[in-house]
Amino acid sequence: MLYSLMAGGKRMRPLLVMAACEAMEGNEDAALDAACAVEMVHTYSLIHDDLPAMDNDDYRRGKLTNHKVFGEAAAILAGDALLTHAFYLVAQLSGTYGIPADKVVEITLDLSELSGPKGMVGGQAADMEGEQGLTELSQLEYIHLHKTSDLIMFSLLAGGRIAGADAARLEALRIFGRKIGLAFQIQDDILDIVGDETKLGKKTQSDIKQEKVTYPYFIGLEASKKEVERLTEEAKSAISKAGFTNPARLLEIADYLMNRDH
Amino acid sequence: MLYSLMAGGKRMRPLLVMAACEAMEGNEDAALDAACAVEMVHTYSLIHDDLPAMDNDDYRRGKLTNHKVFGEAAAILAGDALLTHAFYLVAQLSGTYGIPADKVVEITLDLSELSGPKGMVGGQAADMEGEQGLTELSQLEYIHLHKTSDLIMFSLLAGGRIAGADAARLEALRIFGRKIGLAFQIQDDILDIVGDETKLGKKTQSDIKQEKVTYPYFIGLEASKKEVERLTEEAKSAISKAGFTNPARLLEIADYLMNRDH
Numbered sequence: 001m002l003y004s005l006m007a008g009g010k011r012m013r014p015l016l017v018m019a020a021c022e023a024m025e026g027n028e029d030a031a032l033d034a035a036c037a038v039e040m041v042h043t044y045s046l047i048h049d050d051l052p053a054m055d056n057d058d059y060r061r062g063k064l065t066n067h068k069v070f071g072e073a074a075a076i077l078a079g080d081a082l083l084t085h086a087f088y089l090v091a092q093l094s095g096t097y098g099i100p101a102d103k104v105v106e107i108t109l110d111l112s113e114l115s116g117p118k119g120m121v122g123g124q125a126a127d128m129e130g131e132q133g134l135t136e137l138s139q140l141e142y143i144h145l146h147k148t149s150d151l152i153m154f155s156l157l158a159g160g161r162i163a164g165a166d167a168a169r170l171e172a173l174r175i176f177g178r179k180i181g182l183a184f185q186i187q188d189d190i191l192d193i194v195g196d197e198t199k200l201g202k203k204t205q206s207d208i209k210q211e212k213v214t215y216p217y218f219i220g221l222e223a224s225k226k227e228v229e230r231l232t233e234e235a236k237s238a239i240s241k242a243g244f245t246n247p248a249r250l251l252e253i254a255d256y257l258m259n260r261d262h
Numbered sequence: 263m264l265y266s267l268m269a270g271g272k273r274m275r276p277l278l279v280m281a282a283c284e285a286m287e288g289n290e291d292a293a294l295d296a297a298c299a300v301e302m303v304h305t306y307s308l309i310h311d312d313l314p315a316m317d318n319d320d321y322r323r324g325k326l327t328n329h330k331v332f333g334e335a336a337a338i339l340a341g342d343a344l345l346t347h348a349f350y351l352v353a354q355l356s357g358t359y360g361i362p363a364d365k366v367v368e369i370t371l372d373l374s375e376l377s378g379p380k381g382m383v384g385g386q387a388a389d390m391e392g393e394q395g396l397t398e399l400s401q402l403e404y405i406h407l408h409k410t411s412d413l414i415m416f417s418l419l420a421g422g423r424i425a426g427a428d429a430a431r432l433e434a435l436r437i438f439g440r441k442i443g444l445a446f447q448i449q450d451d452i453l454d455i456v457g458d459e460t461k462l463g464k465k466t467q468s469d470i471k472q473e474k475v476t477y478p479y480f481i482g483l484e485a486s487k488k489e490v491e492r493l494t495e496e497a498k499s500a501i502s503k504a505g506f507t508n509p510a511r512l513l514e515i516a517d518y519l520m521n522r523d524h
Contacts, residue, residue, distance in 0.1 A: 053334030072315030077387050080310060081379035087349050088374035094367050101363035105356050108370055112350035117343035125339050
């Protein structure tokens with residue numbers, strides 16, 4: 001569990017939990033626990049995704065994948081345990097930090113829905129079934145929205161709920177998450193074509209070699225770049241209009257993700 | 263997900279949720295949802311356990327295992343989704359049945375602890391590491407307590423919490439769960455030696471053939487039978503003393519499990 005948790009990565013989801021909480025000046029310690037929970041869910045999904053029966057990857061973030069080091073059985077169990085422990089970290093927010101129990105229940109509902117069969121795992125399953133066989137952009141969007149945006153959306157909602165955000169601000173965070181999640185994934189597709197292998201830490205052109213359909217495949221490279229910009233602007237606009245006390249970090253992250261080269 | 267959920271089995275854990283709730287005359291509809299949650303967790307653990315990298319089983323309850331029908335990738339994801347959805351079913355108890363949010367948080371804490379790295383998954387990992395190499399009865403007991411008793415304990419606590427059981431009655435349910443869980447597992451070991459293959463629906467003597475250490479291996483067949491009786495009596499005694507309104511079904515299940523031949 002620790003090996004994969006500590007293997008690095010951008011920590012984008014934890015950052016979003018913290019930034020959403022900061023936007024409302026909520027309890028940072030509680031947000032940090034929720035941030036760890038979401039990173040555990042993300043890490044479990046990577047461990048299972050890398051398994052031979054799934055993507056069969058030997059390396060992740062420049063290190064051997066979990067099953068290459070500990071064996072497949074241990075990797076499956078490490079993933080299961082990380083997912084389960086994420087729910088523990090959420091549930092203890094009430095007893096540890098005095099977050100009201102009804103908020104903790106809402107965060108638990110969000111996590112189970114957005115990472116479950118209609119959320120992240122649903123996106124994974126659709127991705128697996130659709131490999132190389134997608135014919136519509138809407139199918140690809142479905143996969144991105146669930147495989148990537150849903151957990152990003154959860155991160156923002158969790159930070160917002162911990163800070164006591166009202167319904168309108170939660171809705172703004174939901175829109176922000178959906179749009180930057182999609183932009184993030186399209187940017188990934190773009191970097192696979194135009195990115196620098198050294199900066200990315202992985203080989204480019206892999207989508208083309210694996211005949212994977214992507215945003216640039218459907219609408220071209222330039223339109224894809226425009227789409228990332230449009231989604232990012234719309235995401236920022238939703239936040240700017242919602243009257244957060246301190247939204248600077250959220251807006252900064254949206255720009256950072258749009259302009260990233262790795 | 264549905265294939266494995268609907269593949270049958272004794273439904274022992276759901277029954278225990280219902281019986282514990284009935285012992286306090288709590289909300290049966292809410293208990294039924296918690297019962298489904300625990301069966302989902304149990305089913306996910308079986309799907310992952312049957313994978314080639316784990317026990318590599320082709321059949322379960324007389325049917326092909328999940329990965330034999332849907333492939334390994336789908337089986338991994340089905341297990342992940344069942345585990346995640348179990349937490350959804352628990353979390354919605356508040357909104358759907360008006361179970362107080364603080365009780366729902368406690369049930370979520372129980373589920374994440376008892377099925378997580380220090381609970382069921384911890385027992386699985388210890389079992390995997392210890393295969394054929396156990397030298398002490400206490401190691402075997404550790405595996406049984408976590409791999410089997412913990413989820414049984416969760417079932418009883420969930421039913422009790424839904425029905426509003428106080429701390430003393432929850433403790434009685436905890437003791438009951440621990441003891442019948444251990445008795446259940448020892449009875450499994452005994453049936454593998456003296457059971458009837460037709461009734462069991464699986465081959466006997468498999469532990470001996472696989473050189474698996476068991477209770478009878480450590481203390482002999484007769485002492486193992488005595489241990490099942492002792493644990494069952496202690497379990498029933500804990501319940502009888504705790505002053506439940508309607509404990510008949512719990513006591514009946516303990517006797518049924520002790521006397522079962524499959």
